Amino acid sequence: MVKKVDSYDSGIGSQNTLAVMPTGIIDEPRCINDLDELARLIILEVFKPNNEFTVNGYPIEQIVIGGSPTIAEAVNERTPDRIDVTYNQICFRRYLDDTKETGDGYSIPSVKQNKALIGYALYELGKISISSAKELDPKDDDDRAKLTTEVIKNISPERYRRAKKKAQSKRLDRITDDFFDNIPNADHALIICDQQCDYDHLTSHAMNGENKWVKYPTGCDGTVQLLQINAIEDSPISITQAGEFDPRINFDYDPHEISDRTRTLINQWLPPEQQKPAPPEAPTAEANSSSTAASPTT
Numbered sequence: 001m002v003k004k005v006d007s008y009d010s011g012i013g014s015q016n017t018l019a020v021m022p023t024g025i026i027d028e029p030r031c032i033n034d035l036d037e038l039a040r041l042i043i044l045e046v047f048k049p050n051n052e053f054t055v056n057g058y059p060i061e062q063i064v065i066g067g068s069p070t071i072a073e074a075v076n077e078r079t080p081d082r083i084d085v086t087y088n089q090i091c092f093r094r095y096l097d098d099t100k101e102t103g104d105g106y107s108i109p110s111v112k113q114n115k116a117l118i119g120y121a122l123y124e125l126g127k128i129s130i131s132s133a134k135e136l137d138p139k140d141d142d143d144r145a146k147l148t149t150e151v152i153k154n155i156s157p158e159r160y161r162r163a164k165k166k167a168q169s170k171r172l173d174r175i176t177d178d179f180f181d182n183i184p185n186a187d188h189a190l191i192i193c194d195q196q197c198d199y200d201h202l203t204s205h206a207m208n209g210e211n212k213w214v215k216y217p218t219g220c221d222g223t224v225q226l227l228q229i230n231a232i233e234d235s236p237i238s239i240t241q242a243g244e245f246d247p248r249i250n251f252d253y254d255p256h257e258i259s260d261r262t263r264t265l266i267n268q269w270l271p272p273e274q275q276k277p278a279p280p281e282a283p284t285a286e287a288n289s290s291s292t293a294a295s296p297t298t
Contacts, residue, residue, distance in 0.1 A: 024197030169213035187222030
């Protein structure tokens with residue numbers, strides 16, 4: 001089982017460590033329809049055939065996934081035992097109520113901007129009282145657990161986008177800045193993007209040490225690579241699933257026309273009352289024959 005990096009430091013050098021940073025809908029596990037294929041593409045992009053798991057001549061001994069442990073598990077299945085695979089996940093929900101931060105040499109934009117506190121989204125759905133809405137703190141684990149898919153779908157796409165960018169930037173910052181001495185430090189990075197969402201905040205961070213979403217970005221000392229995965233047929237990500245779970249993606253679909261597999265992947269994340277129904281079964285030839293036989297003649 002892969003380890004979470006905020007409680008683990010292997011002591012492996014930064015030149016032998018690779019950060020893998022999912023962005024866009026790839027950063028949402030519920031939008032991934034084939035984890036094994038995603039892991040295969042990651043390994044193929046970074047470790048070209050026959051290079052024995054090296055990046056720019058450095059043997060990679062550790063891979064840190066800046067995101068979901070499910071991606072880390074899939075990558076771990078495709079790497080040699082000598083390579084440690086860990087993950088650093090910071091939930092974007094933590095930042096939904098963040099206001100502007102300023103200090104010595106930094107000015108981090110507001111995520112919330114002029115919107116109401118996120119607790120009011122729960123109140124409008126009839127989930128909590130108005131007094132509880134005022135007190136809800138997304139940085140509290142128990143309160144954050146109340147921010148379900150239904151709640152997130154009711155926030156603005158721009159607020160969601162800002163919270164995602166801040167969370168992804170915080171992850172990369174932790175993995176590439178040796179200030180965080182309880183977390184493995186990586187010189188190399190692979191940024192995974194799609195054609196739907198922005199990723200410049202991470203490429204600028206990794207390549208140039210510039211990112212407005214963290215205080216003091218340091219960037220990567222080694223190799224930075226980019227892998228684009230588009231939500232097309234046979235892709236490991238699904239635009240249909242993204243349309244269900246990502247407020248940025250406006251994709252309408254007929255739940256009766258999706259495949260059984262896609263329906264299962266969507267429904268596993270939804271409460272029973274919100275699950276997508278299977279299409280009605282078409283009448284069989286035998287049923288049609290019986291219906292015809294029972295019809296009155298004229």
